Amino acid sequence: MGTTPGGQPPPSESSQPPGNPAQQIGYATPSTGRTVLVAATAALGGFLFGYDTAVINGAVKAVGENFGASAFVLGFAVAAALIGCAIGAWFAGAIADRYGRIRVMWLAAIAFAISALGSGFSFSIWDLAFWRLVGGLGVGAASVIAPAYIAEISPAYLRGRLGSLQQLAIVTGIFVALLVDYALVAGSGSASDPLWFGLDTWRWMFLSLIVPALAYGLLALTIPESPRHLVQKEQLAKAAEVLRRFVGGDVDAKITEIIRTLRGKSERTGFVTIRGPKLGLLPIVWVGIGLSVFQQFTGINVIFYYSSALWQAVGFSEQNALAITVITSVTNILTTVIAIALVDRIGRKPLLVIGSIGQFVCLGVLALLFGTAPIVNGAPDLGSAGPIALVAANVYVVFFGATWGPVVWVLLGEMFSNKIRAMALSVAAAAQWLANFAISTTFPALSDVGLGLAYGVYTFFAFVSIFFVFKYVKETKGRELEEMA
Structure with a gap:
C-alpha cells in the first residue's frame, strides 16, 4: 500500500475532503x-x-x-x-x-x-x-x-x-x-x-x-478493459495502468482492495454467486430487482410507446399528439441533464424519494382526471381538463427523468460487490425488461377498461416505491466500489 510523505497510509477516496481526490499528494x-x-x-x-x-x-x-x-x-x-x-x-x-x-x-x-x-x-x-x-x-x-x-x-x-x-x-x-x-x-x-x-x-x-x-x-x-475484470483475470499490471489513467487514487491500495473483494470468486462462478437464503437470491439482488421493477411499474414506457395514440384518444389532433410526443422526448433529455448535475451532490436515495413522491402526485392527478371524465365515443372527454392532464403527464416525465430514469442505472452499476456485480446486474436488468414487457402489453387491456384504472395502477406502484426506497435502498454516494457489501 502507498504512503503519504509523512509515512501514514493515505485515506480512502470516500474520506477525502471535497473536490477531486486524485489531486491529493501521492495519488495518481x-x-x-x-x-x-x-x-x-x-x-x-x-x-x-x-x-x-x-x-x-x-x-x-x-x-x-x-x-x-x-x-x-x-x-x-x-x-x-x-x-x-x-x-x-x-x-x-x-x-x-x-x-x-x-x-x-x-x-x-x-x-x-x-x-x-x-x-x-x-x-x-x-x-x-x-x-x-x-x-x-x-x-x-x-x-x-x-x-x-x-x-x-x-x-x-x-x-x-x-x-x-x-x-x-x-x-x-x-x-x-x-x-x-x-x-x-x-x-x-x-x-x-x-x-x-x-x-x-x-x-x-x-x-x-x-x-x-x-x-x-x-x-x-x-x-480499455475494466480494471476490476483485469484483476479478476490476474492481469495486475494492466489493471494498475487502467486505474492510474482513468480512476486515480492510491493504485496499489486499490489493487489490494479489489483482490480482497474478489477473493473466492474463482471457486463460485455464474449464477451460483448470487444465490442466497431469501427466495434463492442474496438480499441485495432483490433490492436491485425491486429498483428495476418499480422503475417500469410506474408506467413510464406507456408515455413513450402509446402517448401519441393516447393524446388522440382524449381529443388532441394527430399533429398535436405527435408534437406532444416530441416535446415529452425533449423534456426527458433535459431532465436527465438535471440528474447528472445533482446525483453526486444530493445523492441517489434522496433523488429516488423525491422522484417517487412527484410521480405519485402526477399519476394520481391523471388517474383522477381520466377516471372521472365522461366517456364520449368510447374515449374519456377531458374537456377543459385536457391542459391539466398534459401538464401532469409532462411533469411526471420531469420527475422520472431527473430521478428514477438515470439513478436506477447508476445504482445498478455500483450497489453490488465486485464478486457479484455482473451477474446481479444481469438479473436486475432482465427483471426490468420483463417488467417493461408486462406494462407495455397490459396497458391496452387496462385502458379498454378505463384509463383511470390504468393510471390508478401506476399511481399505486409509485406510492409503494416511496416506502421501498426508504426501507431497502442504501446510499452509495462517494463510496468506493470495494466498500459495497
Missing part, C-alpha cells in the same frame, strides 16, 4: 476528460438501446400493412425485441465475467448490426420478429454492460454523473430515432412508400441502425 492524477470520453463510449450502448426500441414507432403501421399482419401478430413482432432484451440481459453478466466487458460490447454491436440488416430486408412478419429478437439480445446486453463498465472505470467522486450518461444516451437515442423516422418519411411521403434503391421507407428506418451499431463496435476497440 488521471485526466477527467479522458475518463468522461471512455464512459461516454460505453454509454453508446444506451444510445443503441434507445434507438432500437424507438425506431419501430415510425415503421409499425407500414409493417402491418406490408405483411398483412393481424394486430396480435404485429404486437408480438414489436414485443419480440423486449423478449430478446430480457434474454440478452440474463446472459450478459456471465459472458462479461468470463470474457470481459469489452467483448460484450462487441457482441452487442454485432447483434445490433445483424438485426438492422435482417429487419431491413425481412420477407415476412415472423422473419421480422426474429430479427427484432436478435436486436433485443444486443439491447439487453448493452443495458447490463454499460452501467457495470462505467461504474468500474470511474472515480467515486464522478461515478454518479458518469453513470447517468447511460440514461442520457438512452433518451437521446429515442429522440434521434424519432427524428430519423420523421426525416425519412418527409423524404418519401410515407413509411410505406419507396425511398432509395426502391426499398420502402420503413425498411430504411431499420437499416439506419447500422450506423450507430458500427460506431459503437469500432469505438469499443479504443477503450
Whole structure:
C-alpha cells in the first residue's frame, strides 16, 4: 500500500475532503476528460438501446400493412425485441465475467448490426420478429454492460454523473430515432412508400441502425478493459495502468482492495454467486430487482410507446399528439441533464424519494382526471381538463427523468460487490425488461377498461416505491466500489 510523505497510509477516496481526490499528494492524477470520453463510449450502448426500441414507432403501421399482419401478430413482432432484451440481459453478466466487458460490447454491436440488416430486408412478419429478437439480445446486453463498465472505470467522486450518461444516451437515442423516422418519411411521403434503391421507407428506418451499431463496435476497440475484470483475470499490471489513467487514487491500495473483494470468486462462478437464503437470491439482488421493477411499474414506457395514440384518444389532433410526443422526448433529455448535475451532490436515495413522491402526485392527478371524465365515443372527454392532464403527464416525465430514469442505472452499476456485480446486474436488468414487457402489453387491456384504472395502477406502484426506497435502498454516494457489501 502507498504512503503519504509523512509515512501514514493515505485515506480512502470516500474520506477525502471535497473536490477531486486524485489531486491529493501521492495519488495518481488521471485526466477527467479522458475518463468522461471512455464512459461516454460505453454509454453508446444506451444510445443503441434507445434507438432500437424507438425506431419501430415510425415503421409499425407500414409493417402491418406490408405483411398483412393481424394486430396480435404485429404486437408480438414489436414485443419480440423486449423478449430478446430480457434474454440478452440474463446472459450478459456471465459472458462479461468470463470474457470481459469489452467483448460484450462487441457482441452487442454485432447483434445490433445483424438485426438492422435482417429487419431491413425481412420477407415476412415472423422473419421480422426474429430479427427484432436478435436486436433485443444486443439491447439487453448493452443495458447490463454499460452501467457495470462505467461504474468500474470511474472515480467515486464522478461515478454518479458518469453513470447517468447511460440514461442520457438512452433518451437521446429515442429522440434521434424519432427524428430519423420523421426525416425519412418527409423524404418519401410515407413509411410505406419507396425511398432509395426502391426499398420502402420503413425498411430504411431499420437499416439506419447500422450506423450507430458500427460506431459503437469500432469505438469499443479504443477503450480499455475494466480494471476490476483485469484483476479478476490476474492481469495486475494492466489493471494498475487502467486505474492510474482513468480512476486515480492510491493504485496499489486499490489493487489490494479489489483482490480482497474478489477473493473466492474463482471457486463460485455464474449464477451460483448470487444465490442466497431469501427466495434463492442474496438480499441485495432483490433490492436491485425491486429498483428495476418499480422503475417500469410506474408506467413510464406507456408515455413513450402509446402517448401519441393516447393524446388522440382524449381529443388532441394527430399533429398535436405527435408534437406532444416530441416535446415529452425533449423534456426527458433535459431532465436527465438535471440528474447528472445533482446525483453526486444530493445523492441517489434522496433523488429516488423525491422522484417517487412527484410521480405519485402526477399519476394520481391523471388517474383522477381520466377516471372521472365522461366517456364520449368510447374515449374519456377531458374537456377543459385536457391542459391539466398534459401538464401532469409532462411533469411526471420531469420527475422520472431527473430521478428514477438515470439513478436506477447508476445504482445498478455500483450497489453490488465486485464478486457479484455482473451477474446481479444481469438479473436486475432482465427483471426490468420483463417488467417493461408486462406494462407495455397490459396497458391496452387496462385502458379498454378505463384509463383511470390504468393510471390508478401506476399511481399505486409509485406510492409503494416511496416506502421501498426508504426501507431497502442504501446510499452509495462517494463510496468506493470495494466498500459495497
